[in-house]
Amino acid sequence: MSAVDIVARNVSKSYRVHHDGRRGRGLFGSGTTERFWALKNVGFEVRRGEALGVVGPNGSGKTTLIKLLARITSPDSGQISIAGRLMSLVEVGAGFHPELSGRDNVFLNAAIFGVPVEQVRKRFDHIVEFSGLADFIDAPVKTYSSGMFVRLGFAVASQLDADILLLDEVLAVGDLAFQARCIDRIAEIRRSGRTILLVSHDLAAVELLCDRVLLLASGKVAGDGGPVEMIERYQAMAATSAPGCGSAVQGGVATLEGVSFAGRDGARPRTGDPLTVRVNYHALSAVDDAVVTVSFIWPSGYICTELVSSTSTLAAGHGSIVFDCPMLAMQRGLYTVDLTVSAGAGRVLAKCVRAAPFRVDPGLVVHGDFHMTHSSRLEPAGT
Numbered sequence: 001m002s003a004v005d006i007v008a009r010n011v012s013k014s015y016r017v018h019h020d021g022r023r024g025r026g027l028f029g030s031g032t033t034e035r036f037w038a039l040k041n042v043g044f045e046v047r048r049g050e051a052l053g054v055v056g057p058n059g060s061g062k063t064t065l066i067k068l069l070a071r072i073t074s075p076d077s078g079q080i081s082i083a084g085r086l087m088s089l090v091e092v093g094a095g096f097h098p099e100l101s102g103r104d105n106v107f108l109n110a111a112i113f114g115v116p117v118e119q120v121r122k123r124f125d126h127i128v129e130f131s132g133l134a135d136f137i138d139a140p141v142k143t144y145s146s147g148m149f150v151r152l153g154f155a156v157a158s159q160l161d162a163d164i165l166l167l168d169e170v171l172a173v174g175d176l177a178f179q180a181r182c183i184d185r186i187a188e189i190r191r192s193g194r195t196i197l198l199v200s201h202d203l204a205a206v207e208l209l210c211d212r213v214l215l216l217a218s219g220k221v222a223g224d225g226g227p228v229e230m231i232e233r234y235q236a237m238a239a240t241s242a243p244g245c246g247s248a249v250q251g252g253v254a255t256l257e258g259v260s261f262a263g264r265d266g267a268r269p270r271t272g273d274p275l276t277v278r279v280n281y282h283a284l285s286a287v288d289d290a291v292v293t294v295s296f297i298w299p300s301g302y303i304c305t306e307l308v309s310s311t312s313t314l315a316a317g318h319g320s321i322v323f324d325c326p327m328l329a330m331q332r333g334l335y336t337v338d339l340t341v342s343a344g345a346g347r348v349l350a351k352c353v354r355a356a357p358f359r360v361d362p363g364l365v366v367h368g369d370f371h372m373t374h375s376s377r378l379e380p381a382g383t
């Protein structure tokens with residue numbers, strides 16, 4: 001049985017809420033307040049070398065939990081014990097001084113986590129290289145964008161030898177290329193046997209990177225188990241609370257109302273089986289030259305593949321575009337799906353980013369990313 005790096009027992013954390021809904025102390029400390037429990041009796045353990053994903057709806061207490069583990073804030077009750085040196089990347093800009101340069105902040109940030117200055121000197125070039133901020137490393141960090149902060153913070157946290165790494169939404173801020181590098185680096189740290197806690201709304205990345213998942217809901221542990229099971233439980237919770245297309249950027253003429261997937265005979269999609277994808281829309285008036293696109297996105301954020309409808313006129317009212325794929329060629333795993341309706345020369349009428357997760361169950365065994373339909377034949381010499 002391997003050692004345990006993090007133990008949280010009956011941890012609770014409350015904030016004061018003003019009756020008008022404001023949080024915190026208020027300017028003059030006036031008005032009546034009551035306690036709001038951001039976390040209530042939360043308990044779990046993380047073994048050495050384990051990568052634990054923390055998922056849950058907005059406001060469920062994920063960041064509060066990470067802040068407690070990083071000792072940025074303290075619990076009202078309960079115990080937290082941590083074995084080993086910890087580094088965290090919790091809030092954009094936390095642990096950085098705005099007036100100091102990126103260079104000075106690398107040393108400051110590392111010092112906050114107790115990393116010896118010698119180690120920082122040795123790793124400095126790697127940190128700067130990983131961050132991609134060589135041209136800005138002597139500029140004060142108050143001039144950095146939030147993406148640049150995360151790049152530098154992640155570079156420091158991931159290039160120094162912490163035993164435990166706490167990461168809160170690192171994947172949400174960087175651009176696509178940096179996001180992909182973060183994923184690779186987190187996977188590498190995991191392989192090196194260090195302990196990782198990863199808070200993310202990117203369920204595909206969590207499933208790819210984590211051994212176990214803690215599901216939080218309203219400040220309580222709603223599940224603790226294998227990534228597939230916990231993510232499915234979370235998706236079932238989310239489906240009942242937020243129907244339709246969550247983060248839609250809608251154009252007014254057409255609205256995307258959701259997407260569903262069915263495998264062979266309506267079963268769950270599996271590699272090698274047929275796949276049917278149905279996109280539901282609502283058009284306020286007829287839309288000529290409409291094209292509906294379903295984009296399947298890798299955990300890294302890059303497009304894996306797309307389904308593109310033939311150009312057609314969408315009649316006013318509710319309707320669906322149905323795609324029939326004779327064989328689902330994608331590797332097993334969790335992807336996300338973006339939906340777009342465009343018209344004319346690529347004019348986007350409605351777009352729904354991260355409209356739904358898309359799980360591919362194991363079916364046909366695929367080595368690599370895709371199955372390519374093929375046959376082979378033997379040709380004797382001289383034919």
Ligand SMILES: Nc1ncnc2c1ncn2[C@@H]1O[C@H](COP(=O)(O)OP(=O)(O)OP(=O)(O)O)[C@@H](O)[C@H]1O
Pocket residue numbers: 015016023024037038056057058059060061062063064065
């Ligand atoms: N400093 C604070 N003062 C008052 N309330 C707070 C404070 N920090 C967090 N909260 C409240 O505690 C609850 C949990 O917040 P937390 O940031 O931990 O959630 P989360 O799961 O990380 O959410 P998200 O997915 O949106 O990042 C929320 O209702 C939030 O409004």
